[in-house]
Amino acid sequence: MRVAVIGAGYVGLTTAACFAHLGHEVQCADIDADRVARLKKGEVPILELGLPELIKEGLTSKRLQFVVGAATAARTAEIVFLCVQTPQGADGSADLSFVEGVAREIASVLLPGTVVVNKSTVPVGSTRFVQRVLSEAGARAEDVTVASNPEFLREGQAVRDFQNPDRIVIGCEDRKSAVRVSELYKGVDAPVLVTDPASAEMIKYASNAFLATKVSFINAIANICEAVDADAREVAIGMGYDTRIGFQFLHPGPGYGGSCFPKDVAALLHISSAAGYDFELLAGVVDVNRAQHERMIDKVRDAVGGSLTGVTVGLWGLTFKADTDDLRDSPAIFIARRLLEEGAQVRAYDHGAGDKPRALVPGLELCADAYDAAAGADAVVLVTEWDEFRWLDFERVRNAMNGDAIVDARNLLDPAAMRRRGFAYQGVGRR
Numbered sequence: 001m002r003v004a005v006i007g008a009g010y011v012g013l014t015t016a017a018c019f020a021h022l023g024h025e026v027q028c029a030d031i032d033a034d035r036v037a038r039l040k041k042g043e044v045p046i047l048e049l050g051l052p053e054l055i056k057e058g059l060t061s062k063r064l065q066f067v068v069g070a071a072t073a074a075r076t077a078e079i080v081f082l083c084v085q086t087p088q089g090a091d092g093s094a095d096l097s098f099v100e101g102v103a104r105e106i107a108s109v110l111l112p113g114t115v116v117v118n119k120s121t122v123p124v125g126s127t128r129f130v131q132r133v134l135s136e137a138g139a140r141a142e143d144v145t146v147a148s149n150p151e152f153l154r155e156g157q158a159v160r161d162f163q164n165p166d167r168i169v170i171g172c173e174d175r176k177s178a179v180r181v182s183e184l185y186k187g188v189d190a191p192v193l194v195t196d197p198a199s200a201e202m203i204k205y206a207s208n209a210f211l212a213t214k215v216s217f218i219n220a221i222a223n224i225c226e227a228v229d230a231d232a233r234e235v236a237i238g239m240g241y242d243t244r245i246g247f248q249f250l251h252p253g254p255g256y257g258g259s260c261f262p263k264d265v266a267a268l269l270h271i272s273s274a275a276g277y278d279f280e281l282l283a284g285v286v287d288v289n290r291a292q293h294e295r296m297i298d299k300v301r302d303a304v305g306g307s308l309t310g311v312t313v314g315l316w317g318l319t320f321k322a323d324t325d326d327l328r329d330s331p332a333i334f335i336a337r338r339l340l341e342e343g344a345q346v347r348a349y350d351h352g353a354g355d356k357p358r359a360l361v362p363g364l365e366l367c368a369d370a371y372d373a374a375a376g377a378d379a380v381v382l383v384t385e386w387d388e389f390r391w392l393d394f395e396r397v398r399n400a401m402n403g404d405a406i407v408d409a410r411n412l413l414d415p416a417a418m419r420r421r422g423f424a425y426q427g428v429g430r431r
C-alpha cells in the first residue's frame with residue numbers, strides 16, 4: 001500500500017521504516033528540512049536500536065522516501081499516519097495544534113478513499129476533531145475516513161515493539177477502513193482489536209496511566225520499605241511472580257519521566273475532570289511521582305551531611321531512561337536543576353544525550369565519561385540505568401571521588417558489593 005507518515009520523530013520514523021520493511025511504499029514527511037536532508041542521506045537523528053539499519057534498507061529499496069511537508073507525502077497516499085507531537089498544554093490538556101496543522105495542510109490534496117490515521121496520542125474525540133478539520137479545509141467527508149491507531153512502542157526498543165506489539169488497536173466507525181488499516185500490519189503477529197474511536201483513544205491513555213500508577217505504587221512501597229527495613233527489590237520480585245501482577249514496571253526509582261507518561265497522565269486528568277469525574281487516584285500518582293524526584297535530592301543532601309551548597313555531585317545519566325537520547329521530562333534533568341539550585345556543582349555524564357543538556361541545564365558540566373563525572377565528587381548519583389554503569393571499575397571511581405557516597409536511584413548496583421568497596425551506598429527502598 002502507499003503510505004504517508006507525517007512527522008519524522010520517534011514514532012514517525014519507526015512507523016515509516018517498519019512499514020517499508022513490511023513491503024509498503026512509504027513517504028515520511030517532516031517540516032524540518034534539515035532533518036529530512038539528513039534522513040535522505042541515511043543519517044538518523046535519534047538514538048533507536050535497529051532503526052538506522054531499517055532506514056538504510058528502505059532507502060536502498062526505495063520503498064522509503066523522506067520529503068519536506070505533509071501535503072507532499074499525503075497527495076499520493078492511500079493511508080496517512082499522523083505522528084506529530086501532542087505536547088502538554090498550559091492547562092494539562094494535550095495540545096492538538098500540530099495535529100490540526102497537518103490536517104489543514106493535507107485536506108485539499110487527499111485522494112478519494114484515503115484513510116487518515118491518528119497515531120499521535122490524542123484525547124478522546126480527536127478522531128472526530130480531525131474529521132471536522134479536514135472537512136473545513138476542503139476534504140469531502142464521503143471521500144476521507146479518519147481512524148485512531150494508538151502507538152504503544154517504548155523508546156529504546158521502538159523497532160522491536162513495533163514489529164512485535166502486544167496488540168494493535170484500531171478505532172474507526174467505518175469497518176472497511178479499519179480492515180484496510182489492519183491489512184497494513186500483515187506480517188506482524190499480534191491480536192488486532194477493532195473498536196470505536198473513543199475507546200481506542202481511551203485505551204492509550206488508560207494504558208499509560210496504569211503503567212504510571214504501577215511506577216508510583218512501587219515507589220511508595222519502596223519508601224515504606226526504607227522505614228521498616230524491608231528490601232523493595234525483594235518485595236517487587238515476590239509480587240511479580242503473581243501473574244496477575246507481573247514483574248514489569250515494578251522497579252523502584254526516581255519516578256517516571258519521558259515524553260509520554262507525564263503529559264499523558266496530565267491529559268487524562270484533564271479529560272476526566274472535563275467529564276465530571278474526580279480521578280483522585282491518578283492525581284495521587286502524579287503527587288507521588290513529584291515527591292519521588294524530590295526524594296532523590298533528599299538522599300544526596302543527606303549523603304553529604306545536610307547541605308548541598310558548595311558540594312560537588314557526579315551525575316550518571318541524563319536521558320529519561322537508558323538506550324534513548326530523549327531528555328524530555330527526564331527525572332535526571334529535574335535532579336540536575338535542583339542540585340544546582342541548592343548550590344551544588346554538578347558534573348554529569350550521559351552516553352546518549354550528546355550536547356543537548358548544556359542548553360537545558362545552564363551551569364551543568366558535561367563530562368567525557370563516568371570516571372570524569374566522579375572526579376572530585378563528594379557524592380555520585382546514578383539516575384539513568386545505562387548498562388555501562390554496572391560494569392565500571394569501581395575502585396577507580398572510588399579513587400577519583402572526594403567523598404564516598406553513591407545514591408543509586410535505579411537500584412542498578414549491588415549494595416553489598418558497593419559497601420565492600422568502601423562506598424556509602426543508598427538505593428531506593430533497599431537495605
Ligand SMILES: NC(=O)c1ccc[n+]([C@@H]2O[C@H](COP(=O)([O-])OP(=O)(O)OC[C@H]3O[C@@H](n4cnc5c(N)ncnc54)[C@H](O)[C@@H]3O)[C@@H](O)[C@H]2O)c1
Binds near residue numbers: 007029030120155260
Ligand atoms: N515517543 C514515544 O515513545 C511515543 C510512544 C507512543 C506514542 N507517542 C506519541 O506519538 C506522537 C509523536 O511522538 P514523538 O515522540 O515521535 O514526537 P517527536 O517530537 O519526536 O516527533 C514529531 C515530529 O513531527 C514533526 N512535525 C510537526 N509538525 C509537522 C508538520 N506540520 N508536518 C510535518 N512534520 C511535522 C516535527 O518536526 C517532529 O520531527 C505524540 O503524540 C506522542 O505522545 C510517542
